[in-house]
Amino acid sequence: MTESSAPSPGPIVLWLSSRYENLELGQAVLEYVCRLRGIENDAEHWIGVALREALANAIKHGNRQDPSRRVMLSLGGSANDLEIVVGDEGEGFETAAVADPLAPENQMKTSGRGIFYMKTFMDDVTFSRDERGGTVLTMRKHIGSDQKKGVQTR
Amino acid sequence: MKTTVTTRDVGDVKIVELHGKITIGAGDLQMREAIHAAVSGGATKLIVDMKDVTTIDSSGVGELVGCYTTATNRGAKLKLLNLPPKISDVLTVTQLITVFDVFTNEKEAVASF
Ligand SMILES: Nc1ncnc2c1ncn2[C@@H]1O[C@H](COP(=O)(O)OP(=O)(O)O)[C@@H](O)[C@H]1O
Ligand SMILES: [Mg+2]
Numbered sequence: 001m002t003e004s005s006a007p008s009p010g011p012i013v014l015w016l017s018s019r020y021e022n023l024e025l026g027q028a029v030l031e032y033v034c035r036l037r038g039i040e041n042d043a044e045h046w047i048g049v050a051l052r053e054a055l056a057n058a059i060k061h062g063n064r065q066d067p068s069r070r071v072m073l074s075l076g077g078s079a080n081d082l083e084i085v086v087g088d089e090g091e092g093f094e095t096a097a098v099a100d101p102l103a104p105e106n107q108m109k110t111s112g113r114g115i116f117y118m119k120t121f122m123d124d125v126t127f128s129r130d131e132r133g134g135t136v137l138t139m140r141k142h143i144g145s146d147q148k149k150g151v152q153t154r
Numbered sequence: 155m156k157t158t159v160t161t162r163d164v165g166d167v168k169i170v171e172l173h174g175k176i177t178i179g180a181g182d183l184q185m186r187e188a189i190h191a192a193v194s195g196g197a198t199k200l201i202v203d204m205k206d207v208t209t210i211d212s213s214g215v216g217e218l219v220g221c222y223t224t225a226t227n228r229g230a231k232l233k234l235l236n237l238p239p240k241i242s243d244v245l246t247v248t249q250l251i252t253v254f255d256v257f258t259n260e261k262e263a264v265a266s267f
Pocket of ligand 1: 057058061062063088091092093098112113135212
């Protein structure tokens with residue numbers, strides 16, 4: 001191997017109890033991974049926003065805040081691609097049925113923007129189900145000079 | 155970092171200052187309580203100062219929208235002050251920034267009612 005790339009510890013996998021306090025733990029691990037991989041602060045911020053939405057949904061909608069149900073968080077991917085997987089022990093849901101938060105009738109709703117934020121701030125977001133029916137969310141962010149997505153900084 | 159919400163008066167204008175994270179299970183409910191208390195207490199001119207907000211998530215955004223609706227329904231006006239760029243971005247991508255009256259200067263915000 002002559003190519004030099006930022007060191008990667010390989011995937012880090014955590015099992016979290018379904019409590020909102022654990023969003024901070026997820027965020028702390030993301031910070032650690034971003035430092036290790038040289039991911040810049042702005043990118044880290046937006047990845048963190050997406051991660052918090054993903055964990056919040058797993059805790060709230062998936063595991064219904066039952067602390068005995070666990071949320072799986074994995075941070076991995078390759079040198080130029082951060083992959084975040086969040087799994088829960090819920091019943092899953094129909095992604096096609098999720099309302100568009102930009103539709104005029106939804107503009108003033110008090111909920112329904114989390115998945116939209118994930119899709120806005122990450123390059124790729126996919127949902128699947130595990131063998132027990134729980135949601136498995138996989139998000140990717142390209143790391144490198146051509147950060148294609150994310151919000152334009154002024 | 156703890157979320158704190160403080161309220162102060164400038165004439166008949168209530169300024170609600172948010173500090174820290176406005177996120178699910180944390181600052182979202184504190185913000186709602188402070189704004190609802192102000193509206194219930196008869197305030198009709200409200201400014202939410204977001205200068206020290208570090209992160210907002212969809213729950214925080216949802217609460218903010220809810221507070222705006224509550225205020226409007228009770229005949230009060232709710233305006234935003236000092237949006238950090240990242241907070242403004244989060245409101246912009248969901249097309250909410252145009253819903254709110256946003257100020258960068260407290261005096262102007264106070265004078266705008
Ligand atoms: N992990 C999950 N398990 C079950 N349902 C989910 C999950 N994630 C999202 N959902 C469903 O998708 C909807 C939209 O999620 P989101 O965009 O984050 O908005 P919100 O969380 O504010 O409802 C949720 O209301 C819920 O019905
Ligand atoms: Mg959500």
